[in-house]
Amino acid sequence: MRFAIFASGSGSNAARILQAVQSGDLEGVPQFVFSDRKDAGVLFKVEQYNVTAYQFSPKEYESKEEYEEALLKLLKEHRVEWVVLAGYMRLIGDVLLRHYEGRMVNIHPSLLPSYPGLDAIGQAIDDGATKSGVTIHYVDRGMDTGPIIAQQSLSIERGETKEQLTTRIQQLEHQLYPKTLQRVFKEGEAYQ
Ligand code: GRF
Numbered sequence: 441m442r443f444a445i446f447a448s449g450s451g452s453n454a455a456r457i458l459q460a461v462q463s464g465d466l467e468g469v470p471q472f473v474f475s476d477r478k479d480a481g482v483l484f485k486v487e488q489y490n491v492t493a494y495q496f497s498p499k500e501y502e503s504k505e506e507y508e509e510a511l512l513k514l515l516k517e518h519r520v521e522w523v524v525l526a527g528y529m530r531l532i533g534d535v536l537l538r539h540y541e542g543r544m545v546n547i548h549p550s551l552l553p554s555y556p557g558l559d560a561i562g563q564a565i566d567d568g569a570t571k572s573g574v575t576i577h578y579v580d581r582g583m584d585t586g587p588i589i590a591q592q593s594l595s596i597e598r599g600e601t602k603e604q605l606t607t608r609i610q611q612l613e614h615q616l617y618p619k620t621l622q623r624v625f626k627e628g629e630a631y632q
Contacts, residue, residue, distance in 0.1 A: 441468045441625040444520045446528035447475055451482025452610060453526035453547060453617055458489040460618035468625050471518035474511065476530060498530075508535035515539070522628065524621065525579065532579050544579040545624060546586070547617050549609045551575060551593055556584035561609060565602050572596055572605065574612045576620045590620045 445454045454473055460466035472492040475482050483493050494514060501507040512535055515523065523536070525546040532544065550560035552575040555567075564572045573593035580586035592612055596605060 441521050441628060442471050442519055443468050443522040443524055443621075443625070444471050444515060444518065445473045445524045445526050447473065447482040447526045448477050448480055448529040449482065449527040451480065451485040451526070453613055454482050455485045455489070456614040457524065457526065457618050457621065458486060458491060460622075462489070466618045466622050466625075468522075468621065471520050472514065474514070476528070482527075504533050505535050508533050512536060512539060522625065523579075526617070531583060532581075534581075537579070537581065541580065542578060543628070545589065545621070546577055546579050546584070547613055548575045548577065548584050549606075549613065551591055552577060552584055552588060561606050562602050564596065565600070565605060570596055572609065574609060574616055576616060589624060590616060592616050 445457060447454045457466065458470060461468060461470055470491045472494055473482060473486045474494045476497050478495055478497070483495060486493055496510065498504060498507040501510065521543060523540050523544040525544065548556070548560060550564060551571065551573040555563040561572070571593055573591055575588055576590045577584070577588045578586040594608060594612060
């Protein structure tokens, strides 16, 4: 499968996915990594993987539609079949969904539908939750609301800090995302 990664942050998930491609654990062909943020760590992190990186932001466009049209153009040029969101901090709009709904996945650091949106790990800690985890889901118009593909849970230890839980959740994400993408791409192929 030809895929692209969208990320706004440090890019640890993006890097893990590209590593899994290199090691042969993920059978997919990364076409490019895109970031909407100029200073995003992901842009440096992916340099070693020999994959093209693009960067532009919605501020450079008149509207969200025009911004997404520019992204769509890139996706079409590279004949991208799947879009993988890895810490992409924007809601996906109609322009992209029209083409990629059902072929766009996201990872979220909670057991959805609990704690959608920003700072899911902080929300769980503040709430005194005893369980959390990771969810991988298809993207729809809502914020972290699409159909769930895979989930993995962990217990929150008594007195665990947000930083500690973040580390453990990230470890889980790094295992679960490449593994789930392999399954999703394989299933996708079977339907082609
Ligand atoms: C991850 O925790 C992911 O679940 C969330 O954003 C974070 C991105 O981290 N959507 P990274 O940039 O992959 O390190």
